[in-house]
Amino acid sequence: KNEVEQSPQNLTAQEGEFITINCSYSVGISALHWLQQHPGGGIVSLFMLSSGKKKHGRLIATINIQEKHSSLHITASHPRDSAVYICAVSMGGSQGNLIFGKGTKLSVKP
Amino acid sequence: DAGITQSPRHKVTETGTPVTLRCHQTENHRYMYWYRQDPGHGLRLIHYSYGVKDTDKGEVSDGYSVSRSKTEDFLLTLESATSSQTSVYFCAISGGTSGGRETQYFGPGTRLLVL
Numbered sequence: 001k002n003e004v005e006q007s008p009q010n011l012t013a014q015e016g017e018f019i020t021i022n023c024s025y026s027v028g029i030s031a032l033h034w035l036q037q038h039p040g041g042g043i044v045s046l047f048m049l050s051s052g053k054k055k056h057g058r059l060i061a062t063i064n065i066q067e068k069h070s071s072l073h074i075t076a077s078h079p080r081d082s083a084v085y086i087c088a089v090s091m092g093g094s095q096g097n098l099i100f101g102k103g104t105k106l107s108v109k110p
Numbered sequence: 111d112a113g114i115t116q117s118p119r120h121k122v123t124e125t126g127t128p129v130t131l132r133c134h135q136t137e138n139h140r141y142m143y144w145y146r147q148d149p150g151h152g153l154r155l156i157h158y159s160y161g162v163k164d165t166d167k168g169e170v171s172d173g174y175s176v177s178r179s180k181t182e183d184f185l186l187t188l189e190s191a192t193s194s195q196t197s198v199y200f201c202a203i204s205g206g207t208s209g210g211r212e213t214q215y216f217g218p219g220t221r222l223l224v225l
Contacts (some may be wrong), residue, residue, distance in 0.1 A: 004152075033214070043200065043216040086152070097143055097168060098202075098214060101150040 002027040006087050013108050019074040021100035021104045023087030024067075030092030032070050034061050037103065038083040046072075046085075077108045113137055114217040122223045129188040131220050133201030135181075139202045141144050142184040143214070144168075144176065146197040153200065159184055191224045198222075 013019055023032070034046040047054050047061040049070075054061050058077075063070040074081055074083040084105050088098040123129050133142060142158040155168030157176040162225030166173050173195060175187045188195055201217040 035216075041198065041219050043219075045213045045215070073149050088153075097155045097158055098153070100154070102150065102152040 002029065002089055002091060002099050004087055004089055004099055004101040006104050009102070010105045011107070013077050013106070014106055015078060015110050017077050017108075019077050019081075019106065019108075021072045021085050021087075021106070023070045023072070023101055025089050026068065027091075028065075028068075029089040031090050032063055033088040033090065033098060034070075034072050034087040035072060037086060039083065043086070052075060074106075079108045079110050085103050114201060114203055114215055116199075116217040116220050118220060120216065120221045122225065123191050124225050125192055126190050129191050129222065129224075131186040131199055131201075131222070132191050133184045133186070133217055135184075135203050136202060137215070138181060139203040139205050139215075140181075142178065143202040143204075144174075144184065144186045145200045145202065146170065147200060147219075156186065156199075191222075193224050196222060196224045 005024050007022045031048050031050045033048045035043055036046050037043045049061055049063050056074045060073040072085055084103040086103045087101040090098050115134045117132045123225055130156045141160055143158040145153040154170045156174050157165055157168050159165045161176040162178055162181055165178060177185045188193055199220045202214045204212045204214045
């Protein structure tokens with residue numbers, strides 16, 4: 001079974017700061033997903049990656065397959081980035097389901 | 111946004127009563143999942159479906175059953191609700207053609223309180 005660990009659990013930042021959230025997993029994967037859960041509870045997919053780096057606006061996700069580690073970076077953070085960020089991995093095969101980390105709660109202060 | 115709805119969105123019930131949650135999609139996606147989210151645990155898979163009438167168990171399936179008689183609907187049933195099943199339940203869908211290398215789209219969630 002894959003264990004997905006995120007750090008930190010909680011993070012408070014000032015507006016404009018550069019933020020990094022880390023995710024590590026124990027077993028080889030098919031893909032890694034970063035999700036965002038809004039304060040209202042809705043969950044949206046930010047990135048899915050199996051190698052290298054992806055960028056969308058102020059968000060950057062990287063993955064190191066050999067190290068079994070991924071990072072989510074937020075540049076020029078803003079209060080609207082306040083949310084829970086969840087790392088999840090898919091093992092491939094016919095199931096396709098995700099195994100989730102416990103999430104990182106980010107609060108960005110103005 | 112992917113067309114996924116869940117009903118009801120909130121429910122309060124008593125221990126021992128049956129409860130059915132519905133997930134409805136308009137995307138014609140093959141795979142549908144039921145997850146539960148609890149403080150300190152993250153999201154965990156209850157059951158999933160890979161086609162009409164094709165379902166399988168997930169990590170925390172005890173006390174739950176599912177049915178999928180149509181592509182668009184995936185039902186989760188708690189046969190006899192217990193307080194440990196108080197949780198937020200999320201449905202998710204994916205195309206299911208790339209061995210897990212696909213985005214999953216989540217429904218808005220159902221908050222269930224079992225008294």
